[in-house]
Amino acid sequence: MNRYLKEKLFLILMKISLYLFLFMVASLFFSIFFKGISYLSFEMVFSKPKKGFYLGGGGGILPSIFGSLVLAFFSTLLAFLVSLPMTIFLNLYSKRKFSNFIRNFIDLLWGIPSIVYGIFGFFIMVYIGLKSSLLAGIITLSFVIFPLILRSLDELLQNIPFTLKEASLSLGLNKFQMGIKVFLKAIAPGVLSSILISFGRAIGDSASILFTAGFSDNFPTSLFSPVSSLPLVVFYLYSSPDKEVSGRAYAASIILIIISILISLISRRIGKRIYGK
Amino acid sequence: MSIGGAKKFFINFYIITPFLLFLIIFFYLFFNSFDFLKEKNLLEILFSSNWKPLKGNFGFFPFWFSTFYVTMLSALIFIPLGLLISIYISEYANKKFKNLLKPFFDVLSAIPSVVFGLWGFTAIVPFVSNFGKIFGIQTSGFSILSASIVLSLMVLPFMISLCISLFEMVPFSLKETVLSLGTTKFEMIEKVLIPECKRGIIASIFLSFGRAIGETMAVMMVVGCTIKIPKTPFDPAYPIPALIANEFGEMMSISSYKGALLFSAFLLNLFVLIFHFLFRRVFLKE
Numbered sequence: 001m002n003r004y005l006k007e008k009l010f011l012i013l014m015k016i017s018l019y020l021f022l023f024m025v026a027s028l029f030f031s032i033f034f035k036g037i038s039y040l041s042f043e044m045v046f047s048k049p050k051k052g053f054y055l056g057g058g059g060g061i062l063p064s065i066f067g068s069l070v071l072a073f074f075s076t077l078l079a080f081l082v083s084l085p086m087t088i089f090l091n092l093y094s095k096r097k098f099s100n101f102i103r104n105f106i107d108l109l110w111g112i113p114s115i116v117y118g119i120f121g122f123f124i125m126v127y128i129g130l131k132s133s134l135l136a137g138i139i140t141l142s143f144v145i146f147p148l149i150l151r152s153l154d155e156l157l158q159n160i161p162f163t164l165k166e167a168s169l170s171l172g173l174n175k176f177q178m179g180i181k182v183f184l185k186a187i188a189p190g191v192l193s194s195i196l197i198s199f200g201r202a203i204g205d206s207a208s209i210l211f212t213a214g215f216s217d218n219f220p221t222s223l224f225s226p227v228s229s230l231p232l233v234v235f236y237l238y239s240s241p242d243k244e245v246s247g248r249a250y251a252a253s254i255i256l257i258i259i260s261i262l263i264s265l266i267s268r269r270i271g272k273r274i275y276g277k
Numbered sequence: 278m279s280i281g282g283a284k285k286f287f288i289n290f291y292i293i294t295p296f297l298l299f300l301i302i303f304f305y306l307f308f309n310s311f312d313f314l315k316e317k318n319l320l321e322i323l324f325s326s327n328w329k330p331l332k333g334n335f336g337f338f339p340f341w342f343s344t345f346y347v348t349m350l351s352a353l354i355f356i357p358l359g360l361l362i363s364i365y366i367s368e369y370a371n372k373k374f375k376n377l378l379k380p381f382f383d384v385l386s387a388i389p390s391v392v393f394g395l396w397g398f399t400a401i402v403p404f405v406s407n408f409g410k411i412f413g414i415q416t417s418g419f420s421i422l423s424a425s426i427v428l429s430l431m432v433l434p435f436m437i438s439l440c441i442s443l444f445e446m447v448p449f450s451l452k453e454t455v456l457s458l459g460t461t462k463f464e465m466i467e468k469v470l471i472p473e474c475k476r477g478i479i480a481s482i483f484l485s486f487g488r489a490i491g492e493t494m495a496v497m498m499v500v501g502c503t504i505k506i507p508k509t510p511f512d513p514a515y516p517i518p519a520l521i522a523n524e525f526g527e528m529m530s531i532s533s534y535k536g537a538l539l540f541s542a543f544l545l546n547l548f549v550l551i552f553h554f555l556f557r558r559v560f561l562k563e
Contacts (some may be wrong), residue, residue, distance in 0.1 A: 007463040014365040017358045024430050025385065028396040035399060082294070089292050104557075105295040111553045112302065112546060113491020115518045119525065119542050120302050143298075150295070197387070204389025207493035207518070211525055231391040235494060238395055250399075253392045264387035268380055 032257070036250025044251055049217045054237070054245060061252055063219050067227040068259075070134065070220065071213060072202035075141035076149070080195055082142075083150035088179045091157040103154065109147035117143045118208040125212055135223040137213030144208050145198045152194035156187040193271035200263035204256065206231035230256050306543040313536025322540075328504050330524075335537045339506050341544055343421070343514035346507055347500065348490045351425035355432050355489075356482055362433075363440035364466060379441075385434040394498035397427035402499055409511045419501030422510040427495050432485045439481040443474045476559055483556035487549050493518035517545045 043060050050059035090099045121140025130136045160183060168182045184191070206229070214226025215236070230252055238249035314322070317335065325336030366375055405426075406418030447470060455465045471478070501513025502523065525538055 003461055003464065007461040010463045010466075011369065014361045014369065017361040018365055021358060021362055021430075021433060024426075027400050028388075028393070028430070031396055031400045032392065086292060086294065089288070094292065102293065102295055105299045107557075108299050108550065108553060109295055111487045111491075111549050112299075113493065113518060113549060115491065115493045115521050116302070116306070116542050116546055119521065119539070120305065122525070123305060146298075147295070200387045204387070204391070206389070206391050207522060210522055231389055231494070234391045234395060235498075238398060238498070249395065253395050256389055257392055260387045260389060261384050264384045265380075268383060 029257075032250055032253055036247065036252075036254045039244075039247035039251040040254055044248065045255065048219075053217070054240075061230070061233055061248070061255075063217065064228040064230050064233045064252070065255060066219060067134075067213075067216075068203050068229040068231070071137050071141055071209065071227065071229055072199050074138045075145055075202050076195060076199045078138065078142040079145040079149050079198065083146060083153055087150060087153040087157055088183070090154060092175050092179050092183075106147050106150050106154070110151055112147075113207070114144050114205050115207040115210075118211050121208060122211045130224070132212055132214035132226055133224045134213065134220045134227045137209045137227060137229075138223075140208050140212045141202050141205060144205055145202050148201060149194060149198045152197070153187075153191065156190040156194070157183060160186055189270050193267040196263050196267035196270070200260045200267070203263070204231060204260055206235060230259075303546065306539055306546060310536055310540030310543045313533055313540055316533065326504075326506055330531065330534045330537065333533060335533075337537075337541060337544070339504050340515055340517050340520050340541060341548075343500075343507055344490060344516040344518075344545070344548070346510075346514060347421050347424045347428065347496065347516055348486060350421060350510055351428040351432070351489055352482070352486065354425060355429040355436060355485060358429065359433055359436040359440060359485075360478070363437045363444060364470070366437070367441045367444040368462065368466060368470070379438070382434040382438045386438070390431065390492060390495040391498075393427050393431050394495035396430075397423055397495060397499035401426050405511070414509070414511050416511040417501065417513070419499060419513050420511045421500065421507055421514050424496045424500040424514070424516075425510070427499055428489050428492060431492065431495060432489050435488065436481055436485045439484070440474075440478060443477040443481070444470060447473050480556050480560035483552050483559065487552040487556070490548055490552065491518060491545060493522050497522055517541050521545075 043058065045060055045065070046062055047060035048063055049061065053059045090102060094102075117140060121136065121143060124139060125132065125136040164182060164186065165178070168178045173181070209229060210232065213229060213232075215228045215232060216226040217228070218225075220227040233252045234249045234256065237245055237252070240246045240249075313335075322335055322337050323341070324338050325334075326338045327334045327336040328339065366378055370378070401423045402418035404418070405420055405423045406416055408422075409416040409418075409420075451469060451473070452465060455469050456462070460468070496516055497519035500516060500519060502515050502519055503513040504515050505512070507514040521538055521542055524534075
């Protein structure tokens with residue numbers, strides 16, 4: 001075949017696949033948006049479900065939005081608090097070989113599907129005698145988030161230039177001061193953006209909290225009360241034969257999409273400061 | 278033990294948490310399914326399709342076969358699409374378009390899987406049902422094909438952004454030199470860019486596999502969840518994650534059923550591990 005013809009064919013093939021992809025993405029947004037927008041009202045977003053909500057009664061999904069945010073916030077916080085000292089240790093204190101050995105397992109943990117974490121969280125929940133509750137959901141979600149946040153923090157610290165380390169050591173700082181005062185400050189925007197990315201991931205993750213967080217119509221009153229979350233609302237409502245009810249699943253996913261896009265845009269904004277343009 | 282020693286012990290214990298957590302999850306799944314495996318014949322469990330949990334018959338064949346079928350079919354979609362799109366964006370597209378698309382992939386990979394499932398339910402399932410009619414196949418649309426399309430769209434942003442960063446690492450002078458020899462751009466891509474990034478591309482494919490195989494909600498909403506060995510892509514299937522998500526809440530009363538589900542989780546974990554080791558082998562081989 002003529003080589004210029006080949007080039008042309010290849011270009012056409014690439015354009016077709018790009019437009020196919022863009023078309024699929026557009027269809028994703030539009031199909032959900034058009035089906036859900038008419039169900040998205042003030043009452044839907046800002047009120048509790050009333051009696052018979054799942055059969056077409058009035059009310060909204062505020063407890064689920066609140067539940068999702070609480071679940072994601074505390075699980076990200078927990079995972080962050082555990083992983084921050086760990087990354088500092090891995091990058092400043094331990095031997096390189098040992099750090100790489102641990103990093104292998106962080107990668108493996110990152111690969112475990114969230115449904116398996118769901119099972120594991122369920123096992124822990126039963127083991128310590130909890131019922132499906134906010135606390136159990138937080139613990140399970142933090143397992144899902146933990147490798148994600150640990151890995152991104154680790155990558156941030158690994159990319160710190162060696163000269164910075166050298167300079168701060170030459171000023172007579174000990175390792176602890178260097179870790180806290182120099183390194184953490186240097187990667188602060190990156191840390192914030194990786195926290196936000198993990199937060200967004202935690203809001204959308206549903207397979208892990210399917211067995212552990214339970215489901216409820218009310219706001220969680222304590223750590224031990226069951227809590228509902230947005231993805232599970234979508235999951236329980238979407239297949240309802242009642243149009244009014246299944247429409248709510250679309251409305252809920254519009255809210256979910258808006259939240260996750262917002263978080264990802266903000267984290268990009270913050271992350272830009274460290275990586276430059 | 279002195280205070281310093283205790284502190285050291287505690288720090289060491291804390292620092293190996295990822296290692297411990299992994300071992301605990303792995304062995305928890307392994308030992309719980311081990312009890313179940315003791316009673317049954319492993320080959321029979323893996324290759325029988327007789328699934329009657331209440332009677333104690335556990336044939337896993339339909340489940341792991343479905344998992345593989347869905348993953349492989351989606352790979353057939355996302356590998357060529359991902360490669361073509363990332364080559365286009367990194368080599369052909371102008372800078373403005375490129376800068377517009379990059380955050381777009383980030384945003385897309387942040388969208389929850391339930392939303393993808395819902396999209397599959399409203400858009401892809403009817404599409405596949407109509408598409409089957411063209412070939413004279415009666416299908417409800419809840420099928421392997423729908424699940425693979427949804428999965429591909431989920432994995433694509435991830436794979437494309439990985440591949441773009443790979444292609445951008447190839448030094449510009451190398452591309453320039455080849456082009457100056459009078460090759461077309463396609464020849465440059467075929468002879469230089471792809472061979473140069475071969476290992477990275479394979480690694481990113483394995484990584485995407487690992488993501489696709491464990492995906493639960495989105496697949497579950499479109500795959501039909503019927504226990505039958507799927508033949509054509511238009512048949513419904515029942516992958517392992519969907520099995521766990523559907524059945525796990527109800528099995529606590531029957532101990533062998535619990536063992537069976539934990540065994541299926543173990544299988545799933547094993548698949549993911551295999552893909553991960555393949556990824557590491559390819560990626561870290563010097």
